[in-house]
Amino acid sequence: MSDLKVIAETMISCGYGKECITSYKSIRKSIVDEGLHLLGIEKFKISRFNRMDWGVVEIMIKNWINAAKIGVTTLFRGEKLLCDHVFSASSTIRESCFYEIANEAGLNLFKLPEIVANKEMKTQPDRIFKLMDLYAAISELWPETEQIFHFDSVAAVKTLALSSMKKLKISIYTRLMKFERTIENDSSKGLTPGGGIHKLTRSTMSFISLLSQHGTVLSEILVHHPLKIDTRLLESYFTAPILEDENINNHEISVHLAWLILVLLCKLDMKA
Incomplete structure (x- = not known):
């Protein structure tokens, strides 16, 4: 970390600030994107997701919960600490770099819970518990997510995380009411x-x-x-x-x- 900081400060002081920042953004973004890929976080079309069987969705939820914990507490947190250290002299550069490196990846990470919350499910009552597990995972990660993505430029990541929790709460309550009606209509x-x-x-x-x-x-x-x-x-x-x-x-x-x-x-x- 210290070596990177020295290199960055030297390049900026010698008039190569633009080249330094551009290279840093490109290299670190590729590392974050690859990190998410290795954790199993992939982009996929909503139409494809809606055609998936619930058994496949359950596996995806379980994998996402494990991946999100590592992604937030290690990958994004580590990237934020590194960015803050290397460009400690300029808050503008820190924010610009972190936005380019982490914004798209952060949105990609929190997209799955929102899609799951919106997915049309059959009336099997036990499916509600996977939604609860998903909500609990996001809720547990929320304090650190809020701290890591505190810049205004990456506020969309926090907004998506909150939106996902809100939609999951609605989905869980709706299924709870459906269960009550299932008893009544048995x-x-x-x-x-x-x-x-x-x-x-x-x-x-x-x-x-x-x-x-x-x-x-x-x-x-x-x-x-x-x-x-x-x-x-x-x-x-x-x-x-x-x-x-x-x-x-x-x-x-x-x-x-x-x-x-x-x-x-x-x-x-x-x-x-």
């Missing part, structure tokens, strides 16, 4: 042999159990969509009261999960 009429646990009960409680394991993401979503019901209605069906927790987010999770269970109980009563 038309299975088969009897459970020996009076055992109904198939709808198994699938619903399994889904609710998995939801409870994504509490952080769920709380960030449900806090903006509070159920407008009296919790005493829910408490009449459960032995434990739903307390007004000091943490409003935890309270919303409790209310929503209890509501889903109540919807299930009502549906089972209708089937009985």
Whole structure:
């Protein structure tokens, strides 16, 4: 790093600033682009993505989460530190260089979550959890992303990351509401042999159990969509009261999960 700084300062002081900056941008951009390529981040057409099976999309999401952590915390962070060090004497040059090197790559990195959020999915409830994993990954990386891409010229990267999180939240909540309607509209009429646990009960409680394991993401979503019901209605069906927790987010999770269970109980009563 120190050698690069000395070379850059020497070239600029000798009147070769333009050549120095042009070469630096070109070389470092190719390194960042190659780094993303090695991490598996590729450009692809939305039309091609929409034709992919969900199994392929799941693999892409898993790979993206791993790649994004390395991309943000190592690749982009390291490039920002290097740029700041080499051109410490000029904030204008630092911003210009970082823009040329990282802006396109940053937009390319955060494009996948937005496309996934917009993808039309079938009604399989379990697909919501991959969206939650994707949202959690971006949310975890957000503080460092905001710090790295703080220049106005690269603000589009932050905007895309925030837009992706917003669209994922909408997509997750929409699928949560679809799951509730799936319970209400269940038309299975088969009897459970020996009076055992109904198939709808198994699938619903399994889904609710998995939801409870994504509490952080769920709380960030449900806090903006509070159920407008009296919790005493829910408490009449459960032995434990739903307390007004000091943490409003935890309270919303409790209310929503209890509501889903109540919807299930009502549906089972209708089937009985």
